[in-house]
Amino acid sequence: MPRMTGGDAIVDSLLKHGVETIYGLPGVQMYGLFDAFARNANRMTVINARHEQTTAYMALGSALSTGKPSAFTVVPGPGVMNTMGALTTAWGVNAPVMCITGQVPSAMIGRGRGQLHEMPDQLATLKTLLKFAERIEHPTEAPQVMARAFQAMLSGRPGPVAVEMPWDMFAASADVTPVDPLGKRANPVPDPEKIAALTKLIGEAKAPMIWVGGGAVDAGKEVLELAEKIGAAVVSFRTGKGVVDSRHALSLNTVEGFHLWDKTDLLIGIGSRIDVPLSRWAPSPAGLTVARIDIDPTEHRKLPVGVAIVADAAEGTRALIDAVSKKADTKAWRDEIAAAKEAGRAQIRKAQPQYGMVEVIRDALGEDGIIVDEVTQVAYIVWYGYPVYRPRTLISSGFSGTLGYGFPTALGVKAANPDRPVVSVTGDGGFLFGGSDLATAVQFGINLVTVVVNNASYGNVLRDQQRLFDGRHSGSVLTNPDFQGYAKAFGVPSWQVKDAAGLKGALKEALAANAPAIVEVVSDIKADYPPYEFHAPRTKVMPR
Secondary structure, X not given: OOEEEHHHHHHHHHHHOOOOEEEEOOOHHHHHHHHHHHHOOOOOEEEEOOOHHHHHHHHHXXXXXXXXXXXXXXXXXXXXXXXXXXXXXXXXXXXXXXXXXXXXXXXXXXXXXXXXXXXXXHHHHHHHHOOEEEEOOOHHHHHHHHHHHHHHHHOOOOOOEEEEEEHHHOOOEEEOOOOOOOOOOOOOOOOHHHHHHHHHHHHHOOOEEEEEOHHHOOOHHHHHHHHHHHOOEEEEOHHHOOOOOOOOOOEEOHHHHHHHHOOOOEEEEEOOOOHHHHHHOOOOOOOOEEEEEEOOHHHHHHOOOOEEEEOOHHHHHHHHHXXXXXXXXXXXXXXXHHHHHHHHHHXXXXXXXXXXXXXXXXXXXXXXXXXEOOOOHHHHHHHHHOOOOOOOOEEOOHHHOOOOOHHHHHHHHHHHOOOOOEEXXXXXXXXXXXXXXXHHHHHOOOOOEEEEEEOOEOHHHHHHHHHHOOOOOOOOEOOOOOHHHHHHHOOOOEEEEOOHHXXXXXXXXXXXXXXXXXXXXXXXXXXXXXXXXXOOOOOOOOOO
């Protein structure tokens, strides 16, 4: 048994599970862990940020863009609390992110004596949100707890986890028995009776629609094979985009898919909550049958459907492919799909000037580039109007709608994908949540290009306040810095443009610069065509 400190044992476990980069911000409780990072600098890269939230968002971006586990580390108490937005987002988008934090000294845990960064019950707080949260009481426990944390993170529906260790245990030494990765728990086997029931429904359907979400991100091959075999439209929104290439004749965004909704007789959700069609497009068509393939059994309890199959998206879809017969006559429905695709495209083009900017970004990123959205008007149009060719090339906060997440998350995306073009699309409001981490981009050579759309407001809020409250507004108008001067202060090249035509040239130059870069689009976007209306076309809804 090698002799290790608690910090060494954690580092050893991270490396055994393939985590070679840690995003972190040191503090006194974590000195023993960061010393272990320093002593393992030939094997472990530490990227430190200027705010705890950025460390967590960077881990989120890494995990979402690669599909591999990622980790961050911050001090306990207020440090951990500063990462709650990122952990909540990781929970919402099923991201395999690990939080490693500290605690007060062992002898003081639970005593409420006002130790530095103490909070009433940090572990209980983390357990309410995460798939797994546990304390490592002693260095000897670290390998087993870490292995179980990784297993929980990656098994079934992926999600965030956390471990904490008392302040004094990071530097304490003991004889430690390393533990190899435990591997994912076995996936549930698709129920053959339910596969048969869904096969029967497919045989009877004349107008099938497949709805894919983030749970199907690794099932693109199977989803497309099923769609082609039964002649089904494949509709996706945000995290499901790219499961099937947007250019494929059967692949539709939600604006296009809505044009088919009233004619659809069978909806098959794969790795999705299928909230948009069933809640936001209500009422459902008469005679509609709904089926789901989802690995999380609790999802099926939340939304009872005609046929519920508990299975991994790829494995459940493969079982269905093997069971169904190729539908002979799908031409009429395929013609409807083609018409819906064209009608939706025409509708999205009306959303100007946002759509013009989205077109420019799509062209600039090419086949392999990655775009990271934000809660901002241009990014809203990304959800609908941005064609996604591959999975994990549109990074989104999903239903969390986390304002300010975009720029720091994009830093993590670029850090994990240094040889691919990455563009963060953000608004002036969201960008300044974490804009100070331009310093992190410069320090670590993270060559992210950030498009900041500056309309001196929380534009969606301003529009809705004026629309709903007789022209009044409160708290939605902003006073911004000179973003060109702001970029210059960090030594970051920047461009200022006023429209899509200017963005085209500036974005090309910014990507070619191979450096952290800011492209500011000064725009008086009034958004008379509210982007979120694409989200719920039947009803006028408040934006989320």
